Amino acid sequence: xxxxxxxxxxxxxxxxxxxxxxxxxxxxxxxxxxxxxxxxxxxxxxxxxxxxxxxxxxxxxxxxxxxxxxxxxxxxxxxxxxxxxxxxxxxxxxxxxxxxxxxxxxxxxxxxxxxxxxxxxxxxxxxxxxxxxxxxxxxxxxxxxxxxxxxxxxxxxxxxxxxxxxxxxxxxxxxxxxxxxxxxxxxxxxxxxxxxxxxxxxxxxxxxxxxxxxxxxxxxxxxxxxxxx
Numbered sequence: 623x624x625x626x627x628x629x630x631x632x633x634x635x636x637x638x639x640x641x642x643x644x645x646x647x648x649x650x651x652x653x654x655x656x657x658x659x660x661x662x663x664x665x666x667x668x669x670x671x672x673x674x675x676x677x678x679x680x681x682x683x684x685x686x687x688x689x690x691x692x693x694x695x696x697x698x699x700x701x702x703x704x705x706x707x708x709x710x711x712x713x714x715x716x717x718x719x720x721x722x723x724x725x726x727x728x729x730x731x732x733x734x735x736x737x738x739x740x741x742x743x744x745x746x747x748x749x750x751x752x753x754x755x756x757x758x759x760x761x762x763x764x765x766x767x768x769x770x771x772x773x774x775x776x777x778x779x780x781x782x783x784x785x786x787x788x789x790x791x792x793x794x795x796x797x798x799x800x801x802x803x804x805x806x807x808x809x810x811x812x813x814x815x816x817x818x819x820x821x822x823x824x825x826x827x828x829x830x831x832x833x834x835x836x837x838x839x840x841x842x843x844x845x846x847x848x849x850x851x
């Protein structure tokens with residue numbers, strides 16, 4: 623009886639939050655995400671990240687929004703799996719800004735890179751990505767995100783071998799061709815909010831304001847739809 627009561631109470635709290643959700647506020651302009659190449663057999667998709675929406679979205683999904691970046695599995699001659707980035711339905715895509723030998727060097731370059739050159743040769747897919755690679759992404763809408771590959775983890779489950787890539791990002795959508803200097807309060811404060819992980823929506827206890835609430839609403843609605851199907 624107590625278990626049923628607790629489940630009902632939790633459901634009422636969540637549904638109350640859903641009823642009060644409003645899609646307001648802008649995107650997160652900096653943060654850290656964990657992208658995964660894990661394939662979901664339930665809906666025949668992988669989870670990618672959309673910077674404008676500041677959230678994860680499945681691909682293929684048959685609808686909008688499309689993710690700006692997903693992780694591909696590149697099968698090597700010896701049968702091993704290596705990761706790469708893909709930007710679906712995007713004529714622009716990625717440009718590798720650098721490959722660095724240490725986190726200190728990569729982080730320093732990532733933080734200092736501000737002005738986007740006008741003669742870069744973008745590609746919808748990358749070669750194999752490595753730890754401490756730094757990429758520039760031009761989205762299908764003409765916005766930009768710089769990506770720092772901080773960690774690559776190789777995992778196995780019943781879907782096979784897949785990778786999770788911890789990626790720092792900075793996003794700009796103002797059309798200026800420049801990443802603005804960071805200011806207090808801009809984007810996500812990672813010391814408080816932590817990482818966003820593919821397939822793992824925020825929970826109420828971790829919410830830090832309007833943007834987290836918006837994300838929780840969107841992810842929970844998707845979860846309900848998948849549960850019904």
